[in-house]
Structure formats: C-alpha cells, structure tokens
Amino acid sequence: MSKKTPQIRFKGFTDDWEERKLSDVANHRGGTAIEKYFDKDGVYKVISIGSYGLNSQYVDQNIRAISNEVTDGRVVNSGELTMVLNDKTANGTIIGRTLLVEQDNEYVINQRTEIISPQKNFDSNFAYTILNGPFREKVKRIVQGGTQIYVNYPAVSNLNLELPKIEEQQKIGQFFKQLDHTIALHQRKLDLLKEQKKGFLQKMFPKNGAKVPELRFAGFTDDWEERKLGELMDITSVKRIHQSDWTNNGIRFLRARDIVSAAKGEEPSDYLYISEEKYEEYSKLSGKVQIGDLLVTGVGTIGVPMLVVHTDPLYFKDGNIIWFKNKSSMDGNFFYYSFIGMKIQKYIRDVAGIGTVGTYTIDSGKKTPISLPNIEEQQKIGTFFKQLDDTIALHQRKLNLLTEQKKGFLQKMFVS
Numbered sequence: 001m002s003k004k005t006p007q008i009r010f011k012g013f014t015d016d017w018e019e020r021k022l023s024d025v026a027n028h029r030g031g032t033a034i035e036k037y038f039d040k041d042g043v044y045k046v047i048s049i050g051s052y053g054l055n056s057q058y059v060d061q062n063i064r065a066i067s068n069e070v071t072d073g074r075v076v077n078s079g080e081l082t083m084v085l086n087d088k089t090a091n092g093t094i095i096g097r098t099l100l101v102e103q104d105n106e107y108v109i110n111q112r113t114e115i116i117s118p119q120k121n122f123d124s125n126f127a128y129t130i131l132n133g134p135f136r137e138k139v140k141r142i143v144q145g146g147t148q149i150y151v152n153y154p155a156v157s158n159l160n161l162e163l164p165k166i167e168e169q170q171k172i173g174q175f176f177k178q179l180d181h182t183i184a185l186h187q188r189k190l191d192l193l194k195e196q197k198k199g200f201l202q203k204m205f206p207k208n209g210a211k212v213p214e215l216r217f218a219g220f221t222d223d224w225e226e227r228k229l230g231e232l233m234d235i236t237s238v239k240r241i242h243q244s245d246w247t248n249n250g251i252r253f254l255r256a257r258d259i260v261s262a263a264k265g266e267e268p269s270d271y272l273y274i275s276e277e278k279y280e281e282y283s284k285l286s287g288k289v290q291i292g293d294l295l296v297t298g299v300g301t302i303g304v305p306m307l308v309v310h311t312d313p314l315y316f317k318d319g320n321i322i323w324f325k326n327k328s329s330m331d332g333n334f335f336y337y338s339f340i341g342m343k344i345q346k347y348i349r350d351v352a353g354i355g356t357v358g359t360y361t362i363d364s365g366k367k368t369p370i371s372l373p374n375i376e377e378q379q380k381i382g383t384f385f386k387q388l389d390d391t392i393a394l395h396q397r398k399l400n401l402l403t404e405q406k407k408g409f410l411q412k413m414f415v416s
Helices: 051-052 124-132 136-141 153-157 165-204 256-265 276-286 332-339 342-351 363-365 375-410
Strands: 017-021 026-032 045-048 081-084 098-100 107-109 113-117 160-163 225-228 232-234 251-254 272-274 296-297 305-307 315-318 321-325 369-372
Touching: 026 153, 026 165, 026 363, 098 124, 098 251, 107 113, 107 153, 107 160, 113 124, 124 136, 124 165, 124 251, 136 160, 165 375, 251 276, 256 305, 276 315, 305 332, 332 375, 342 369
Parallel strands: 045 107, 251 315
Antiparallel strands: 017 160, 026 113, 081 098, 081 113, 225 369, 232 321, 251 272, 296 305, 296 321
C-alpha cells in the first residue's frame, strides 16, 4: 500500500495516510423503487435526487412522506451517508454527490441512491467531506450512459481513497463540518436579504393602477405621477461598431451579455474594447454616456438594466442595448430600481412578443411607463435600495470567500 501525507495537517499528526478501497472501510445497502409507499401521513421522509443540490449536511425538507411499511434496509440511520448513482437529467452534475444523515430512522432512499455505512475506522464527518471532495472526482471519471448518467456502486466501492488514523479523521471532519455550517449560515443570510429586497420592490413602488406605494418613508404623502419614459428623456442607441473594430484594449465595449453578467455579479467570459480614436470619432455622432444614464438589454435576456455610475468612457453594441439618456430627469438609483421592479418588467414581458426571440426596442423603451414621486422621495428610495444591494454584495463576497477557502482546504488537507 502506498503512503502519503497532505500539505496541511493539525498539530501532533505526523503518520502517513494509507490507501484503502471504499469497500474496506464502509458497508453499503442499495435502494429500490419506493413509489408504492408514498403516503402523506407516512413516518419517513425521502432523500430525493433534488436533495443532492445542497452544499451542506442537511437534506432537503421539501420531500414526500413514506409509510411505515417500508423495509429496514431502505431506512438511513444517523451517521450513515447516501450517494446518488443515477442522474436522470443527463448532465451528470450530481453524480457521486453524498449526504450525511444525522437523525435515526427519519429518512429512506430511492432506487437511484446507495446507503454507505462507515465502519468504526472511518469517521462519518470525514467520510462526508472526502466523498464529496477528492473521492468524487474519481467517481466522475467512471460514469457511464448517454441519456442518463450513472455509476455502478461496485465500481465506486473499488476506488481508492487515502485515510489517516481515526483521530485525525475526526479533527478534519469536525473542521469541515464547522466550515460548512458557517457557509450555510451566510447562505441563509444572503437568501433572506434577497427575499427582503424582493418584498421591498413590491411594496415601495405603486402596483398597477395605484397612485401611491404600500410602504413609504415618513413625511411623503403626495400621489406619484404616471409618465412614459419617452416624455422624460431621449432614448436611443449608438453608431454601429463592426466586429473588425474590436480590440484587446482601449475603451470598454459592452454587449448585452456583459450587462447580464454584471447584474448577476459575474465577470464576463471575455472583455471587448474599441480604440480610443474610434470611440472619439463615433461619440461625436452619438454622444457619450453620462452618470445616471441607464443601459438596458434589448435582446437575449431582455430588460436587464445597468446604471452608469462613473465617468470612465464606454461604448456598446447598437441594437442589443438601449440607451436611456437620463440627464438628471430623475434620481439615477431610483431609475435603476424602478426598472427592475414589477411594473416595468411586466411591461417589457408584454411587449417583447411571443416569438422564439423576444426583443425590447427603442420604440418600446419610449412607451415604457414609470411612476414618479418628487425628487426627494426618489433619492430616499434610491439610496435605500443601493445600501441594501451593497449589503447583499458584502454577504455574497463573504460567501464566495468562504467557498474558495473551503476549496483550498480540500486541496491541501487531503492526499490527492
């Protein structure tokens, strides 16, 4: 047997790790079809395929109940794990994904899963971490199938994994359990903030037909005014830039998909630019975007806005992006959050057409309805949502950092 050590270890552990087969350190029980046992008053919960999308040790609660007629072999006990063997979505994204069950006699499995029962020399928390980490990469390499991706458990159980002594396993398992709890906590906080934002967007802007919103800041009582955006500002695009004019540096050139990526907090897969000379030449004809202007996607994922918040020059793809030249017609942040609210987004969906590719055009942009309070209330609302988005972004960065830290620890605290 080969012996190795990881890059990072807890103090006091120096022994080499040993290579073992999964079948050497864990027993197993297979699942079977359990649909006939479905019972809304049943005593067991099903570990469904959807449960494996979670990045935590807790199984999905949105599951169906099973009657107590189910045989013991399908019941998962505390400290046992379940592994998905068959991904019927055909993309294989959850193949080999493992869950750790921490309650006795509450869960059962279906025919596409396997119960893995660690022996006394294989810590459950450690098993959960290694089976979802380094070991799962090995499982992915032995998948089979076309329309459905699957693995056979005998082949899985024959794969090797490197193990330290049980005391070190327990230290590592507990470390990752606590890290997973912290990640789950930040994820719940992030999800709650996003839900709160969704609720505020519904209540702090008037619904169709209403003259005032449900929720307002103190001191504001006047009705909001109904206008069309074309009555308030110029709505246009820019002179066309040809693909032959794209460069690898210079002035940033935006496509619709770049705005969609920014809205998701993601980096574009590739950045595009045009030369400063071309930018100056074309801007003399089209003008230059200003702080407070809104750029909105007109093709693909339509109606996604980007607020211009800095003076850095940029250019964009004509036809794919609609330019709302705000020119201080309204508070920029208020304009942006009005655009992602229900009223304007519903209008965009209604005018996009029923073809295979919906579009949001300059003409539709001019007819887009907006409800406007006075400028002071606009500023209050815009600042409120901007601060909320900043808080969401902060929690997202913390979550991303924790996720990256976990990835690094998985690489350095296990033998590859």
